[in-house]
Amino acid sequence: MNRFYPYVLKIAVISLFLLSLSISGNVSAFGEKEETARYFAQTSLDSQYISEMPVPKAVIKAIKKGEWVEISHPVPPTDVYINLDKDNKYAIDHQMNIYDLRENKAILELPDKAVHQLTKDMKKLYKIHYGDLITWNEANSALPRYSSFTVLDLDTGRTFEVQRRAGSYHADVQPLTNEDTKIMKEIYRGTWSWDRRAILILSQDHKYAASMHGMPHGKGALQNGFPGHFCIHFQDSITHKSRKMDHAHSIMIKKAAGEWLDHTEKLSPAEIVDATVLSIHQHDWFILASVLDDKNRVLLKEKVKFLEEIDLVKRLSDLPTDRDYDTKLYYPITVKLYIHRDKTGTESRQVTFQLYRGSIEEPWTVDLDNLIQQL
Known part of the structure; x- marks a missing residue:
């Protein structure tokens, strides 16, 4: 054994030397690792x-x-x-x-x-x-019927397993097991909801941007404690009823693709209204803050508790579709809103969103102070 000792000693010395180099190499010019x-x-x-x-x-x-x-x-x-x-x-x-x-x-x-x-x-x-922004046609091919995959909720980081059962314009899916149903309901804070959430679809080595709602409806085939199925939308997916892409799902898909913050620079006044209504309804202050300027973000910080008392808000009237705002700096849009507060009940009222921008090159924003006075 003694004849091996010099070699062991040499290896130990070399190892310590290399380790010291590694440590010193990780220290920056500012004395930090x-x-x-x-x-x-x-x-x-x-x-x-x-x-x-x-x-x-x-x-x-x-x-x-x-x-x-x-x-x-x-x-x-x-x-x-x-x-x-x-x-x-x-x-x-x-x-x-x-x-x-x-x-x-x-x-x-x-x-x-x-x-x-x-x-x-x-x-x-x-x-x-973030996930890859793929069209519904691409998703329909990548995630065929009866395929199973993982849903990752971006705002909580929680995951659960699902199986696609049907869907011609979007994916009709079900949680795989009772445990998956339990996790999904916890993501929705214990109450099934139509609220849209930004999600990633993890399938094999791919990661896709998508949006889901959390309301069981229709038929379900799996023994999972979930009474029906729910829907997952991708870019260009449409709803059964409108045959159009749902704007709330579109916002969440862009959020899941990491494109939402850049996209706010290009939003039309009507899209700002929809994003504002969605964010107040879902208490998503990240989305709301992203369509506000600095002055209104200060106000949002002060008025969050007031807005959180609104338990449900829904737009009941159509938004303008023309582009007569292109050369304007101020653009009011009046819509009918359905507003519910658990404390005071439900009412429908006409609300005018005062939209403005500092110059034609700048993005549109909404006057939050004026809006809150009407809510």
């Missing part, structure tokens, strides 16, 4: 579904040396964050501005090199985190 600096994507800060990537040195340096300015408005809605270490967590908006989540300050101008790196990294992170 670079492995602690991570991007992460998270659609909701309450979600268990998180995707991570390391942050390059150029971005770390830009943040460390960046010029912080005080801001008077809330952090814009975002789904991308940076942890430089356990004490420093920042948000990144889609204009590549950096926000301190503990203090009201931001870096609103980064070096071109850092912006280029951030833009490239965000695309890569989104590819990891």
Whole structure:
């Protein structure tokens, strides 16, 4: 055994040397372990579904040396964050501005090199985190009848198994087991609902963007404690009744594909109205904040409790379909809303959404203060 001792000693010394190189190689110029600096994507800060990537040195340096300015408005809605270490967590908006989540300050101008790196990294992170935007025809082929797959709810990160049973324009599916039904109902906070939710469909090695509702209806064939089936929509799916794509499902599909925040820049006044009604009905403040400007986001933060008292809101009248808003900066739309509060009951009323923008190049937004006064 003694003749092997020198070789064992040599191997041990070499191993320790390589380990020391590895450790020193992970320490950045700022004296931190670079492995602690991570991007992460998270659609909701309450979600268990998180995707991570390391942050390059150029971005770390830009943040460390960046010029912080005080801001008077809330952090814009975002789904991308940076942890430089356990004490420093920042948000990144889609204009590549950096926000301190503990203090009201931001870096609103980064070096071109850092912006280029951030833009490239965000695309890569989104590819990891979100689903592919596929049409109904593609989904119909990829997920044939009687195929089973996993549903991942983006806002909670919870998953359950389903089987597709039918559906000509969207997928009619059922939870596979009683346990899957239980998880789905917990995602809907214990009450079956028509509310739309952004989901990912996980099938084999693929991840697809989709939207589901949570209301059992029609027939069901599986012994799973679920009284019927529910629907999953993909891009270009249509409903049985309208034979049109449901706008609420469309919003959630874009959210599941990681496209919603960019898409808000192109929304028409009518689409802003629908997004506002949907977000108040579902208490989805991420969606509502994304169609508001800074001034109205401040108000939203103050009025969330008032809006949460609205248990149901539904549009009863049609929206305008013409494009006479193209050259305008102000555009009112009046619709009839069905509004229910558990405390005070139900009523129908005419509500005017005051939509405006600062210039023709800027996105439309809604006057939240004026709207709340009518609700």
